[in-house]
Amino acid sequence: MSYDFNTIEAKWQKYWAEKETFKAQNGSDKPKYYVLDMFPYPSGAGLHVGHPLGYIASDIYARYKRHKGFNVLHPQGYDSFGLPAEQYAIQTGQHPAITTKENIARYREQLDKIGFSFDWSREVRTSDPKFYKWTQWIFIELFNSWYDNEENKARKIEDLKAIFASEGNEKVNAVCDEDVVQFTSEHWNNFSSKEQQQVLLKYRLTYLAETEVNWCPQLGTVLANDEIVNGVSERGGYPVIRKKMTQWSMRISAYAQRLLDGLETIDWPQPLKDSQTNWIGRSQGASVTFKVKDHNATIEVFTTRPDTIFGATFMTLAPEHELVQKITTSEQKAEIDAYIEATAKRSERERMADVKTISGAFTGAYAEHPFTKEPIPIWIGDYVLAGYGTGAVMAVPCGDQRDYDFAKHFNIPITNIFEGVDISQEAFADKENTVISNSGFLNGLPYKKATKAAIYELEKLGQGEGKINYRLRDAVFSRQRYWGEPFPVYYIDGMPQMIDMKHLPIELPEVEKYLPTETGEPPLGRAEVWAWDIEKNKVVSNDLIDHTTIFPLELNTMPGWAGSSYYFNRYMDPHNDEEIFSQDAITYWKEVDLYIGGSEHATGHLLYARFWQKFLFDRGIVPVDEFAKKLINQGMILGTSAIIYRISGTNTYVSKGLKDQHETEELRVDVGLINNSDELNLEALRQWQPQFKDAEFILENGKYIVGREVEKMSKRWYNVVNPDGICEQYGADSLRLYEMFLGPLEQAKPWNTAGITGVHSFLKKLWKLYHNGDEFEVLDSEPTKDSLKTLHKTIKKVEDDIENFSFNTSVSTFMIAVNELTAQKCNSKTILEPLLVLISPYAPHIAEELWAKLGHDESIATATFPVFEEKHLVESTKRYPISFNGKMRFTLELSLDLGKDEIEAAVLAHEKTQQQLDGRVPKKVIVVPGKIVNVVG
């Protein structure tokens, strides 16, 4: 019987599904282990071979952990809200729910063919109302919370109301909007309900605010910072402009420090941690308040170098700074207005691309230096960003290159406050080697002491304090889209009201078109039934809005990251309609032990998910404040495009080796048209696209050889390889092994279908090992010492490899083992049975088949991982470290079972006499001039 992988794989996939082999129980005597993949967005294009890489790795680990006696949770689901389905709906009128459902069905079919051990009974979809009920619930919880800096955690808004009612807000140390004014309990109690709501909104963890947002006109929506790449939208590459809008925001800035601190406690890749650290952007310094001369106004700046305050010879405000209009003198007004207009016109992208050009304008106003009381001219310039710090800087040209360049450009005086430093060419920014001079009370002090002293003096004046500033901004949470979670929010008198939890979910209404309305409202503005009846507690028709009992509902939807910020917890108890998850479930599973996914989510999903987890922790809903202990970023699998060379102006194509003789242009063709040796199938090409029907070819040695280029797998380059075809031709086990064999999990690597024959023939050899001719035959015979050695060597290596996520090398180990066992003609059950368990995480189908043939009724998934016994390896070479002449240290590799002293003596003896060692002679002794370095037995 030959290795009929198609039949075997279909059989076992059906078996696993029917027997629910991989269904996880909430609770067990075994220790728990939670292995999670980043759930996919089901796009219309289906899976290519790059997608399953991480899933295969996590599946191997999950299956391994089951063999090791763990109760493993390994779920899968779909991140099914998103822009592509909506764009498709706009173009075709097809409801996104239908497109999404179809795409999911296709994904599932493809995933099933690869033989994953997912517990599909726990599947979640973010676009399923049963799921987004809980997304809405978390939103409400955030709305009903505030961040207490004293306790350093989120607390219920009820607590805050109680504090306001009894003592006002004077003593409250909370993360809140900057414009809150102080009030007493008496004030509070006399506020109208609306006034109270307005005040509370400034404290809530999700709040409504007029914010300047990244507006993308082409997409008709607001984008978060991480959805913008190089000043254009990540999806589609459209321009993005700044615009003021009333939006929901998430007060993630409250968690900036804890998000940083938490990184210390989790085992995530350093590059990923670095980019989160960078994104949060903590900088320590001071805030300094400058009085504006002749105005009742002050300018607050943030600086990391308060020690250089005596070097401040001017100030620069961002053009958008609110004080600009107020302080600009009439003589300077025209110039300032012109400059502001010019900068506003420049897109974010132009501003970024053009950082070299120095521009700015003088307001005519002066600030007063806190210590010298000298006047300091106030300028505006677009190198100061409105969105960072206070949107204003004290410019110290001698210590900051940008200030220096600005000063030179506008002929502003530069004062040198550094001892023994030449600043005639450039600014001096080396903190560590700074000695301050020309700076009053700071003279002679180094950076650290000067900083301390400056802050101390500023505090005395009441014009500054030490401060930590973060780059991390609150996250805008509104999207002007249809295909997202609706907010559980209606408005009374312009103030947002939460819909009671028991009426959730608020389901998406039907609309006839998925575009924004003519008046610029989000698509939900088109819904005819989208108003809230507070008496009936249900969504009713818009016509009925009377602002007495029926009120308008929020028209925005939530962003893509809403559902993905907690889905990992929902898998623990996915069908619970009463709670987001039971406390039993979350107490048992706690957190994700291993999370595998792409590094592109570093500053998006992975940051927001950590934020929500910390919030849920503060509110006692989850037991740990980091959701994933260990995370691995799998590398991208790249495509190997095929290139043909057209002679310019003709329909003649020249083979790669001859292309230099002609003037050619490159065209990419489908990689499916290429055989294993880069030869193009001309007939298939002619049929592929009409333009090649009458093409002519200049061949070399009778063949057309294509050029190859490694690049991202994409339909555009015709280099996409579909896993279905691979499964059909070589089997899922081959696909799984090959994806691992390609290279280290975390590294980007090119796909080349040709190489799969290596792992495929390994599987055929493995199959043969269990067969005598056509008959299955495994005997109860005593294993040979060599076979035991092979087995235990393999156990050791594979176990180490899996623990270190170095799956590529264990595939090689299997190959070596099978080759050795074949050469040993091993047919002993003692060897062949545990070997299957080792291989089963990688190639589960063939392992199940052979396992069943060995007479097991239960799935191999229930088998125990074989135990490594060192005694079987003692016959092999062994390393002995010895010292020699008291100084040199050697490692001797011998197949002799000798003691340390004997070896030392033996080596000395051998070196001198080349005589026998204890009756046995090492095969080879490597000698470097006069000294033995290595002995190989």
Add this chain to the structure above:
RNA sequence: GCUGAAGUGGUGGAAUUGGUAGACACGUUGGACUUAAAAUCCAAUGGCCAUUAUGGCCGUGCGGGUUCAAGUCCCGCCUUCAGUACCA
């Protein structure tokens, strides 16, 4: 510019962490089997030189250094990829 990772045969990649560099596989070449092809099996395969046993020299981006011993450690360069960018 800054941060991080990495440079090993024709290719993907190994190397027990300082101890025989190139495991394993692809590809290539030769051979066996076959009418033929596919499949399968065997052999060779870093470079140069020598050779009808065996052998020698050079080799892990470049230049130095430490060491009996360096792909691995140290110093200085070069290149590539990824992230980030007027962050005060």
